[in-house]
Amino acid sequence: MTRTEADRGAAVTRTDLPARRGPATRPAVPARAYRIAGVAMGAVWAWNAGQPLWEHALKFGLLLFVGAPLLHLLQKRRAAAHPAGGPRLRLVPVVAAKAAVLAAALLASYLLRSVPHGDLYVAAGLAVAIAGFGPLLHRHFVTG
Numbered sequence: 001m002t003r004t005e006a007d008r009g010a011a012v013t014r015t016d017l018p019a020r021r022g023p024a025t026r027p028a029v030p031a032r033a034y035r036i037a038g039v040a041m042g043a044v045w046a047w048n049a050g051q052p053l054w055e056h057a058l059k060f061g062l063l064l065f066v067g068a069p070l071l072h073l074l075q076k077r078r079a080a081a082h083p084a085g086g087p088r089l090r091l092v093p094v095v096a097a098k099a100a101v102l103a104a105a106l107l108a109s110y111l112l113r114s115v116p117h118g119d120l121y122v123a124a125g126l127a128v129a130i131a132g133f134g135p136l137l138h139r140h141f142v143t144g
Contacts (some may be wrong), residue, residue: 034134042127045105049119056119057106064098094141096110100127 016088044063048056072091106121112118 014031019123030138031135032132034130034138037134038127038130038132041101041105042123042125045126046123049117049123051119053106053109056109057102060102060105064102065095087144090141090143098136101126104129 039062041063044060045056048059051059069091072089075089107125108122108125109119112121115121
């Protein structure tokens, strides 16, 4: 039994359906960058294991809160030099997320202070949280 021309055309393409938005049309989430950042943040916390909480807060805060404004400044300079479109960092949500990560890490470290190697658990938690939640929250951190 052979198909007619109309049957072949209907089976090949459907112009009456809206175009599907698949993974090819969405911007790629830099999951690899979040994994690297998570490992780096966890390593910094683990490297300073056993230090007082205020030292953790100071070192980790410098690492978190100096990097984001520098990236923002670099993006502004690049945008001024090359006014092409593209994703741009939203500074307030990034700083708020980093403040939440720092507060959670400090609280966890305080609660685990009597546990042997508690800072290593916090370091592992930081690495997992940043690598896991970063790509999910990425769309709130950039525009464009």
